[in-house]
Each structure stands twice: as C-alpha cells, then as structure tokens.
C-alpha cells in the first residue's frame with residue numbers, strides 16, 4: 100500500500116494497513132462507539148446535525164493532504180494517519196543516540212512512554228470539551244467553521260494517541276484509551292490531567308487566545324515528541340503538526356482581526372488614547388487593555404503546562420531517547436547533554452535570577468524558552484497591525500513569573516514585569532493584570548451570534564481570504 104494514500108474502505112480511515120492488523124482493528128472498532136458517544140455528549144453543542152465545510156485528511160503528502168466538503172460532524176472520518184517512515188532512521192539523541200529507531204516499545208521505558216502518550220492524548224478531547232458551547236455565539240459562519248475544524252482535528256489527535264496505546268501497550272493501553280473518554284475538563288471528580296485544560300473557554304476572545312497560546316504549547320510538545328526514538332510516536336506527531344498549524348492560524352488571525360477592528364473603530368471615532376476604555380467599549384469593540392489582560396491570563400496558564408523548570412522526568416525522557424528538544428535535528432551539540440549547563444530563571448533568596456543548571460534537568464525550561472520566542476514572534480505580528488493603523492499601543496507578554504501555579508514562581512506573586520509583590524499588593528492590583536468580573540461581563544455582552552453568510556459581529560474584522568479560497572458570502576455552516 101502507498102503510505103501517502105489513506106485507506107477509506109473500513110470504519111477507520113488509515114494509512115497503517117489496519118486491514119491486515121486484525122487485533123488492533125478490532126480494538127479500535129470496539130473503542131469507536133464510546134468515542135462517538137463522547138463526541139455527541141461533549142462535542143459542539145447544538146450543531147451535530149449541521150453541515151460544516153470541513154477539511155478531511157486524505158493523504159499524508161504535505162503538498163495535497165486534505166479535501167474540503169460539507170460534513171455532519173458526528174460523520175467526520177476520524178482516522179489514523181502517520182507521516183511516512185524515514186528510511187534507516189536512527190535515535191537522534193540521548194543515551195541510545197545513533198542506534199536504529201525503535202519500531203516496538205523498548206521494554207525498559209514502557210511506563211515512561213505510555214505516560215507521555217497519555218498526557219498528550221488527554222489534552223486533545225479536553226480542548227473540545229472546553230470549547231463545546233462556543234458555536235452558539237460565533238461571530239460569523241467563517242469563525243464557526245474554524246472552531247469546528249479545530250474540534251474535529253483535536254478529536255483526530257485523540258485517535259492518533261489511542262492508536263498508539265491500542266497497538267503498542269496491550270491491556271493497559273486499552274484501559275488508558277477508555278480512561279481518555281471518561282475524564283472531563285473541569286470536572287472536580289474526574290478532571291483532565293493538566294490545569295490549563297480544566298479552565299473555561301467562555302468567549303471567543305478566550306478561544307482565539309487559547310488557540311494562539313495553548314495550541315502553541317501543543318505544537319512545542321509535538322515537536323519534541325516528533326524527535327522521539329520510538330518511531331511510531333515520531334511519525335504520528337509529525338503528521339499532527341500539519342493539522343496543528345491551522346489551529347494556530349485560527350488563534351493568531353482571530354486575535355489580529357479583533358485588534359484590527361478595535362483600532363479601526365478607535366481611529367474612526369478619533370480616540371487616540373487606549374485608556375478611554377468606556378468610550379472604546381461603546382463602539383462595540385474590545386478595548387486594547389482588556390485584550391492585553393486576556394493575553395496575560397492565557398500566556399501564564401499555558402506556561403504552567405511546561406512543568407517544573409528543573410525536572411528529573413524531563414531529564415529521564417531525554418536520556419532515554421523518548422522526548423527530544425524543540426527541533427533537536429537542527430541543533431548542533433552532542434545531543435546527549437550529560438555535561439552541559441543551561442541558564443534557568445529561579446527564585447533565589449526571594450529574587451528572580453538566572454542560575455546555570457545541568458542541561459538535562461533544565462529541558463522543560465529550555466522548551467518553555469523556545470515557546471516564549473515563538474509566542475513573541477506572533478505578538479510582534481499583532482503589534483504591527485496596531486502600529487499600521489497608528490494607535491500608540493503594544494501588546495506585551497507578561498514576565499514568566501507572573502500568575503504561575505507550577506514551578507519556581509508558584510510560591511510568589513509577581514506583577515507583569517516580574518516585580519515580586521506581597522499578598523495585599525497582589526490583591527489590590529490583580530485587576531490591572533487579569534480580566535475582572537466587569538471585563539468578563541463586557542466581553543460576554545458582545546458575544547451575540549452572527550449567522551448570516553458573509554456577516555461578522557461588530558468586534559471582529561472579516562478575514563483577508565476565505566477558507567479554501569471561498570468568497571466572502573460563502574455559507575461555511577448550514578445550520579440545521
């Protein structure tokens with residue numbers, strides 16, 4: 100079978116020759132009804148019967164991997180797709196560096212590997228759960244379609260991880276696959292595994308910030324796992340990254356369009372000062388300081404996903420050859436890191452300062468640093484839009500010590516530029532940094548659905564081009 104082409108004949112589209120793998124095929128077919136139940140319960144509420152103009156992966160050829168068509172979401176063809184194997188691939192880092200990449204789970208690392216797959220897998224359905232009510236307040240059919248596209252692809256990412264569990268981890272893999280359908284975002288008894296995936300995504304600014312910041316964490320994690328010496332995981336993640344790019348496009352352009360609309364409205368009304376919040380809000384757009392506060396919140400919550408700055412788990416996973424660094428293959432060093440150091444921002448005697456730490460132990464910090472650079476590139480593009488319209492304002496990412504719940508800075512309170520604050524000061528000033536009840540209520544008041552083709556809510560500009568080059572009036576969702 101040609102690996103580039105996807106077999107669509109069976110229940111589960113795939114390019115892994117599932118037809119010849121009776122045990123795994125049965126296991127996945129058994130898991131399928133539970134998945135569909137989960138989707139119907141926890142997927143986009145109110146739109147399961149609607150026809151949505153979605154892309155479906157039909158190939159893993161980067162030049163032409165997707166086709167677009169109207170689909171009812173519960174009938175979306177969720178499949179198992181791996182990027183093509185690289186001939187003669189070697190383990191690229193860690194103590195096994197240079198050995199042949201593993202095609203089966205290395206026994207000594209089984210538990211560690213399973214945990215990595217489960218943690219990644221758990222984030223995928225979580226974000227669908229977090230976003231399930233947003234369809235009802237979509238600012239346009241275009242945006243509604245993008246939301247649903249992200250949702251079905253997060254569903255497919257769950258399939259991707261479940262395939263690995265079912266194929267490579269036997270009975271406990273099967274149990275983990277079941278558990279992935281049982282946990283629920285924000286449920287106090289059975290929460291999702293990571294904090295940011297138990298937060299609410301109550302409005303569309305949150306959704307765009309989430310896809311900008313939190314899906315970008317997803318990208319970093321996938322990039323690190325795409326380096327894995329366990330080849331099936333590497334190939335799975337490499338293909339997921341092609342889909343992930345669209346999620347970040349949705350987030351980045353979503354926020355860009357909100358900023359653009361705000362700045363244009365300010366310009367038209369002759370408001371040059373971003374602090375005239377009430378006047379700006381009367382224009383039916385979201386004021387820039389509130390956008391900044393939302394960015395502060397989503398950025399800080401997402402930083403927690405990188406875990407402790409100093410981590411033996413991260414060191415072990417790298418040493419074992421299971422999880423690499425961001426773009427490991429482009430880095431020029433020994434790829435083993437047994438001797439080097441890396442500067443880690445720590446809390447030393449109550450002060451935030453850099454300390455050289457063993458490079459292996461500092462891998463979470465390193466991935467987080469790469470993430471911050473990537474975020475800043477996106478933020479610079481937002482700021483260019485503001486500057487081009489001529490409003491003197493810049494969005495700035497807060498200091499990494501700000502509003503943290505995990506790692507070095509979880510013990511302290513800090514402002515957005517990294518000054519340590521006492522509890523009283525923090526309580527007094529919290530509303531300067533993070534959205535207040537008022538801000539939330541205002542944003543919520545704007546969340547009125549706009550479902551006429553080609554129309555957009557007052558607070559967001561139309562996109563520059565349509566999806567699949569469709570014209571502005573295109574009916575991306577036929578609401579049933």
Ligand SMILES: [Fe+2]
Nearest residue numbers: 223253256317
């Ligand atoms: Fe994902």
Ligand SMILES: [Fe+2]
Nearest residue numbers: 314317343346
């Ligand atoms: Fe994503």
